[in-house]
Structure formats: structure tokens, C-alpha cells
Amino acid sequence: MSKIKPLRLFFIRHGQTENSDNPPFNGWRDAPLTATGRRQLEAVARALSSLPFEAVYSSDLSRAVYGGERLAQLTGRPLVSGPQWREMSFGRWEGLTYQQIAAEDHDLIRRIFAHDGGDYAFPGGESTRSFAGRIEKALAGLQQSHPEGGRVALVAHGGVCKALWGLLLKLPPDVAWRTIYQDFAAVNVADLYPSGHCVAHLVNGYLGPEGYHSPGPGLERLAGRDIF
Numbered sequence: 320m321s322k323i324k325p326l327r328l329f330f331i332r333h334g335q336t337e338n339s340d341n342p343p344f345n346g347w348r349d350a351p352l353t354a355t356g357r358r359q360l361e362a363v364a365r366a367l368s369s370l371p372f373e374a375v376y377s378s379d380l381s382r383a384v385y386g387g388e389r390l391a392q393l394t395g396r397p398l399v400s401g402p403q404w405r406e407m408s409f410g411r412w413e414g415l416t417y418q419q420i421a422a423e424d425h426d427l428i429r430r431i432f433a434h435d436g437g438d439y440a441f442p443g444g445e446s447t448r449s450f451a452g453r454i455e456k457a458l459a460g461l462q463q464s465h466p467e468g469g470r471v472a473l474v475a476h477g478g479v480c481k482a483l484w485g486l487l488l489k490l491p492p493d494v495a496w497r498t499i500y501q502d503f504a505a506v507n508v509a510d511l512y513p514s515g516h517c518v519a520h521l522v523n524g525y526l527g528p529e530g531y532h533s534p535g536p537g538l539e540r541l542a543g544r545d546i547f
Contacts, residue, residue: 324468325510325518328461329367330483331474333382334359335503343416345382346409346444352382359504360386360474367506368393373469376461378404378476386474386504394472403457406476407450410443438493451492454482462511477501483509487517 334356336345343350352360364386372394377387379400391398412420420428430439440446445453465471473479478496485495487509501507508520 323512325512326462326465326468327470327508327510328483329370329372329470329472330480330507330509331363331386331472332477332480332501332503332505333378333386333474336382339503341416341418343414344409344412344420344441346406346413346441347380348413349380350382352385356382356503357385361389363504363506364389364393367472370394370470370472372396372472373465374399375472375474376400376404377474378402378406378479380405380476383474383476387472390472390474401457403453403460404473404475404479407441407447407478407482408444409441410445412441412444447492447496450478451482451485451495454479455486458483458486462513480505480507483507487511487519 333352335353336342336350336356337353339353367390372390373396375387375391375394375396375398377383377398377400379402383404384398384400387398387400415423417428427442438446438448440449461471461473480501481495481499482492484490484499484507485492488495490498510518510520512518
């Protein structure tokens with residue numbers, strides 16, 4: 320009896336973006352990477368370059384495309400980018416900081432970040448549930464594209480990584496949004512089985528916001544040919 324191979328998904332947040340000391344709500348705004356952000360993604364791409372990926376995906380926003388292109392070049396796989404993997408749309412708040420939004424409408428921002436277990440929508444943008452639904456549909460499409468399993472990489476955004484963990488761990492969208500933190504260039508790994516079962520992996524070697532400086536034993540294990 321043949322063993323069922325999972326789809327091993329490496330999902331990665333983009334590197335540091337401009338104004339990270341007082342970050343705006345970037346959303347669909349094509350915020351540029353800093354020099355540090357580019358170094359972070361290049362370090363991640365080098366650390367993952369020995370893995371036998373079936374495909375490399377990314378959001379179509381440049382801060383994610385940069386990392387996807389580097390990884391695709393090093394692994395010899397084409398990059399497939401698309402808008403389905405974009406960050407949550409923050410509507411008219413995009414480009415504004417929390418302080419600027421609070422000064423404009425403190426009551427509205429207080430309600431949206433009340434963390435009361437309900438759905439909340441950004442003015443002119445997406446709600447937490449509609450965003451999670453978009454990522455769920457994108458994930459289903461990804462799994463359908465790789466029915467035989469294997470390894471795929473996705474370079475996207477902090478909110479996308481949170482939404483993916485929320486779906487895989489069956490967390491409500493607002494809980495995933497407020498409780499899961501994703502540093503710049505953070506790497507996440509999960510095995511996805513056709514049954515819907517998920518196995519999460521912790522990867523040794525991550526040393527903070529500068530990204531992967533040296534692969535650790537966790538990464539070496541995940542690079543093995545056999546997927547369990």
C-alpha cells in the first residue's frame with residue numbers, strides 16, 4: 320500500500336518594507352522593500368535553495384515578488400505570481416499609520432480592533448472573514464494543482480501567513496489575525512494531507528529579523544527526500 324504524500328508548504332513573509340519603524344497599513348499598496356528587506360529575502364532564498372521544490376508562488380506585489388524571484392532562480396523553477404495571494408485590502412486606510420487613522424476616526428478604529436470575536440471590515444477594503452475566504456480559495460487551488468504532493472514555496476504577506484495558519488489550525492479569522500505574529504522574512508512549514516489533516520513544523524535556523532543566516536537541523540530534515 321503506497322504512502323500518501325502530503326503537500327509540504329513553505330509560506331514566507333516578505334522582507335522589511337519602508338517606514339517599518341512606524342509602519343503604515345500597506346495592504347494592496349505596492350510598498351517597496353528596504354535594503355535590509357532585500358537581504359532578508361536573499362538569505363531565505365539561499366537557505367532554501369537546496370530543497371526539491373515542485374513550484375514557487377508569490378503574491379503579485381513587488382515586496383513578495385522579489386523573494387519569489389530569488390528563490391525561483393536558485394531552484395530552477397518558474398515563479399507563478401497572482402493577486403489571490405495579496406495582503407488584506409485596507410481600503411482607504413492604505414498608506415496611513417495607526418496614529419493617523421486614530422486621529423481621523425478613533426471610535427471606528429477602536430471598534431475594528433476591539434477583538435470581540437466578530438467580523439470587522441476596513442473602510443473600502445476587505446473584512447477579516449472575506450479575506451480568510453479569499454486565502455482559503457487560493458489554498459484549495461494550490462492543493463488541486465499538486466495532487467501528488469511534494470514541496471511548494473509561497474512568498475506572500477504577514478496577513479496571508481496568519482490567514483493560512485488560521486485555516487490550517489482551524490482558528491477563527493479574527494483570532495488568527497490578532498494572535499499570530501509574523502516577522503519580516505519569517506518562514507513557516509506545514510504538511511497538508513488530502514484528508515484535511517495538517518502537521519506544522521518548527522524550523523531551526525531562524526535568527527531573527529535578518530532572516531535565515533544558517534540552515535539548522537530542522538531545515539535539513541525538511542530538505543530530506545522522503546516526506547512523512
